[in-house]
Structures are given as C-alpha cells and as structure tokens.
Amino acid sequence: MRYGLFLGCNVPAVRPDVERAIRLTMPRLGAELADLEGSVCCPAFGAFPSADETASLAVSAWNFSLAEEKGVELVTQCGSCYSSLRTARKRLLEDAEIREAVDRLLAKAGRVFRGTVVVRHMIDVLYNDIGPERIRGTLDFPLDGMKAVVQYPCHTLFPSEVVGFDTPAGRPHMLRDLVEALGAEVQTYSRELQCCGGAGGFVKGSYAGASEFAFKKLRAMGSETEAELIVVSCITCLEHLDRMQGELGKKGGEGGCPIPVFDYNQVLALCMGFDPAEVASISIMPRDGLIARIRRA
Amino acid sequence: MLDLTNANADLWREITGSCGDIRHCFNCSTCVAGCPAAEGNPPLFIRDLVRKVLLGLEESLLEDETPWLCVTCSACEEMCPMGVHPFEVCLAIRRWQTRNDDTYIPAAVAEIFETGHTQPLDNVREKRRAVGLEEVPPTIARYPELLEKFRDMLRDTDLVKNNEYMFKG
Ligand code: SF4
Numbered sequence: 001m002r003y004g005l006f007l008g009c010n011v012p013a014v015r016p017d018v019e020r021a022i023r024l025t026m027p028r029l030g031a032e033l034a035d036l037e038g039s040v041c042c043p044a045f046g047a048f049p050s051a052d053e054t055a056s057l058a059v060s061a062w063n064f065s066l067a068e069e070k071g072v073e074l075v076t077q078c079g080s081c082y083s084s085l086r087t088a089r090k091r092l093l094e095d096a097e098i099r100e101a102v103d104r105l106l107a108k109a110g111r112v113f114r115g116t117v118v119v120r121h122m123i124d125v126l127y128n129d130i131g132p133e134r135i136r137g138t139l140d141f142p143l144d145g146m147k148a149v150v151q152y153p154c155h156t157l158f159p160s161e162v163v164g165f166d167t168p169a170g171r172p173h174m175l176r177d178l179v180e181a182l183g184a185e186v187q188t189y190s191r192e193l194q195c196c197g198g199a200g201g202f203v204k205g206s207y208a209g210a211s212e213f214a215f216k217k218l219r220a221m222g223s224e225t226e227a228e229l230i231v232v233s234c235i236t237c238l239e240h241l242d243r244m245q246g247e248l249g250k251k252g253g254e255g256g257c258p259i260p261v262f263d264y265n266q267v268l269a270l271c272m273g274f275d276p277a278e279v280a281s282i283s284i285m286p287r288d289g290l291i292a293r294i295r296r297a
Numbered sequence: 298m299l300d301l302t303n304a305n306a307d308l309w310r311e312i313t314g315s316c317g318d319i320r321h322c323f324n325c326s327t328c329v330a331g332c333p334a335a336e337g338n339p340p341l342f343i344r345d346l347v348r349k350v351l352l353g354l355e356e357s358l359l360e361d362e363t364p365w366l367c368v369t370c371s372a373c374e375e376m377c378p379m380g381v382h383p384f385e386v387c388l389a390i391r392r393w394q395t396r397n398d399d400t401y402i403p404a405a406v407a408e409i410f411e412t413g414h415t416q417p418l419d420n421v422r423e424k425r426r427a428v429g430l431e432e433v434p435p436t437i438a439r440y441p442e443l444l445e446k447f448r449d450m451l452r453d454t455d456l457v458k459n460n461e462y463m464f465k466g
C-alpha cells in the first residue's frame with residue numbers, strides 16, 4: 001500500500017507533531033507514504049471556492065496532478081482538505097466546460113489533470129485498508145481500562161454522496177472502532193454527531209456563538225461520560241476543541257473537568273511506543289499526565 | 298408588504314448556475330435546524346438567503362455578511378429534502394458578492410497566491426526540527442520554481458486579472 005500524503009496548510013505549520021505521528025505510524029502498519037512535492041492549499045472553502053470557481057478548481061487540479069503523476073491515492077487527515085478536494089474532483093469530472101477551462105490553466109503551468117485521482121481520508125484508510133485487527137497487533141501500550149470519546153470530522157460525513165465512506169452516513173462508527181482497537185472503551189454523548197464548529201468563518205465572524213457551540217459539546221462530554229481523552233481525526237477538530245477547552249477552563253466551575261484532545265495517529269503513535277516529545281508535544285490543555293499513564297511511566 | 302419594485306427576477310439564474318434547483322425550496326427550515334452557524338450572532342439562516350435569491354433582493358443580499366459565517370459542515374447539504382444544495386448556494390452567494398464588491402474578496406486568496414498556503418511556515422522551523430521533521434515541509438514551500446508556475450497559472454484567472462492590485466509577487 002502506497003499513498004500520497006496531502007499535508008494541507010495547518011498540520012505542517014501548526015501541529016507538526018501530528019505530521020510526525022502520521023509519518024511514523026502509517027509505515028509501521030504497512031502503508032508507505034509518498035510526499036506530494038509542490039502541493040498547495042486544498043483550496044480552503046473560505047478562499048478560492050468563495051471567490052472564483054474556475055480558479056478554485058484549477059488549484060485543486062494542481063494538487064490532483066501531483067498525486068496522479070506519482071500513481072498514488074491521495075490521503076489527508078484534514079477534514080476541510082478532504083471535503084474540498086472530493087467536491088472539486090466531482091465537479092471537474094461532471095462539468096466538461098469548466099474542466100476545459102481548468103485544463104487550459106493547468107497547461108500554462110505545465111501540469112495535467114487526468115481525472116484518475118482518488119481522494120481518501122485518514123479514517124477511511126486506517127479502517128478499510130488496514131483494519132482494526134492489524135492495528136491491535138502493533139501496540140506496545142494499549143489503552144486497556146481507559147475511557148474515551150470521539151469527535152467525527154463533519155467533512156467526512158456530509159454530503160455523504162460526495163465524501164461518505166462510513167455507513168450508515170448519519171451514524172458513523174469507524175473512528176469509534178479504531179479507538180476501541182487501541183483498547184479503550186468509547187462512550188457516547190448527546191452531541192457526538194455535531195461538528196466542532198471550528199471550521200469556516202464561524203469563529204471569526206461570531207466568536208461568542210462559536211465558542212458557546214463548542215462549550216455545549218464539551219460540557220456534554222464532561223457530564224455524560226467518564227472520558228479521559230477525546231480522539232479526533234481532523235486538524236480543525238483538534239485545534240478548536242483544544243483551544244475551546246482552554247477557554248472553558250478559564251470560566252471556572254461551570255466547565256466540568258477538561259479532557260485532553262488527541263489526533264488518532266497521535267494516540268496510535270503513543271500506543272506503539274513512539275517518543276511523546278515527537279508525536280504529541282503541542283497542545284493547550286496539558287496532556288503529560290495522560291501520556292505518562294498510557295506509557296505506564 | 299415586501300417591496301419588489303427593484304427586485305431582479307433573474308438573480309437566481311445569475312447566482313445558482315452550479316447548484317441544485319433552488320426553486321424547489323419550500324421554506325421547511327431543515328437547513329436552519331441543523332446549522333451550527335444558526336447559533337451565531339447575527340445568525341446564518343440559509344433558508345432566508347435562498348429566499349432572498351429567489352425574490353431577487355439584490356441590495357439586501359449584497360450587504361448580507363451571514364454567508365461568511367458558514368462552518369462548511371454540509372449538514373444542510375445532506376438534510377435538505379428538496380435537493381437545493383444549500384451549502385453550494387452559500388458558496389455561490391459568496392462568489393456573487395465577491396464579483397460585485399471586491400471588499401468581499403477573502404484575504405486568504407492573496408496569501409495562497411503569494412505562498413501557496415494559508416499558514417506562515419517561517420516561525421515553525423524550530424518546532425518542526427524538534428519533533429524530528431525537516432524544517433520546511435515538502436509542499437510548495439520548498440519549491441520556489443513551482444510556486445512561480447503556480448502563480449503564472451493563477452494570473453490567467455478572472456479573479457486575479459480583475460483584481461491585480463491584490464496579487465503581488
Ligand atoms: S432545507 Fe432545503 S427546502 Fe428546506 S428551507 Fe432549506 S433549502 Fe429550502
């Protein structure tokens with residue numbers, strides 16, 4: 001199995017420890033990662049897709065051409081990148097007129113979009129190509145006895161026709177199963193299927209509304225479960241829930257107890273015994289206590 | 298009574314070429330019920346935006362900033378019973394606003410034109426080295442010659458041609 005790792009903008013710049021965790025864990029599971037040299041912003045929905053559709057699709061096609069040239073499926077952890085690329089691919093394959101305009105633009109840059117690209121999300125690859133069984137067999141420090149909650153990346157759920165891989169679309173289970181494969185018990189809470197609220201322009205345009213939206217989710221996790229960690233698989237969920245928990249903590253008593261947030265590949269890396277200083281070193285909520293427990297230190 | 302004297306009856310054709318057929322919207326509000334940004338202040342009510350487009354209320358739509366609150370979660374896209382594709386409508390309204398008022402053009406497009414990315418990578422070198430990664434990721438950040446080609450491509454788009462002042466380098 002060989003994949004083109006699409007990094008996007010946020011992971012390499014804001015959470016390089018997640019990039020490191022991905023680069024260490026996937027090969028150990030038999031998934032070789034190729035770099036997509038010269039990749040650019042997906043483009044983010046708030047950028048070109050909000051300004052000029054042809055330009056936007058040309059940017060996506062630039063990225064597609066890199067994966068096609070290497071003959072690899074493209075895999076990304078970022079939900080927004082995943083959804084933006086999936087949507088663009090569909091549009092390019094369905095609209096001949098816009099495809100022609102995009103082909104002309106790409107030709108100027110000496111690149112070609114063939115239309116063969118396959119865009120995958122990390123959860124999809126981990127679950128469907130590798131599988132919980134195989135993951136279970138690679139762990140030095142399983143999460144036995146620990147309780148977790150998961151946050152599904154909205155961009156991997158809807159619109160299911162374009163981005164979906166979990167079934168049924170409205171009741172996903174793959175991320176839960178992957179966390180259970182690490183040995184943890186995954187508990188359910190009432191706002192589990194709500195998005196984190198951190199993507200797009202909500203936080204910038206209505207900070208109070210966006211924080212309250214995240215607080216409701218965090219309070220539900222805190223009051224309805226005994227979770228010791230939150231597991232996500234999207235850079236925006238990771239950053240936003242971590243940041244919002246810091247904010248909630250500042251508000252004191254009403255917040256409940258703050259629960260550390262990890263990207264799935266980070267927890268996997270810790271369970272595999274990789275160095276926490278490399279794979280889980282950047283966060284707002286302190287994670288040291290939990291990391292020590294995972295490593296039985 | 299709503300004054301429709303200045304309404305543009307063709308507005309929906311202008312905006313929603315690539316979306317679902319928004320004439321099928323029957324105001325059910327499913328798209329509002331599941332929308333995170335409907336809890337914003339001001340709230341984003343995608344149903345109302347669809348209505349504005351259908352009624353041709355150009356002026357009101359042009360000054361309405363709520364489409365930019367969208368979280369891009371696509372819950373509305375999934376749930377709309379009439380195939381309106383509300384999230385696509387939201388993006389299409391943004392593009393229409395951008396075409397008619399350049400102050401709507403997101404700063405991120407200029408950043409992407411300049412560096413290929415929306416996040417600066419200069420101050421993260423140390424951090425990347427500390428976690429065992431190469432200081433500059435193997436994206437376009439590492440390949441200036443590719444960035445030149447990427448910009449050449451974008452220079453040929455309407456967005457860049459019509460707003461040259463925004464795109465330097
Ligand atoms: S869900 Fe669809 S039909 Fe219902 S109000 Fe929204 S756009 Fe209209």
Ligand code: SF4
Nearest residue numbers: 332367368370371373
């Ligand atoms: S995609 Fe945007 S408009 Fe639709 S439900 Fe999500 S935030 Fe609301």
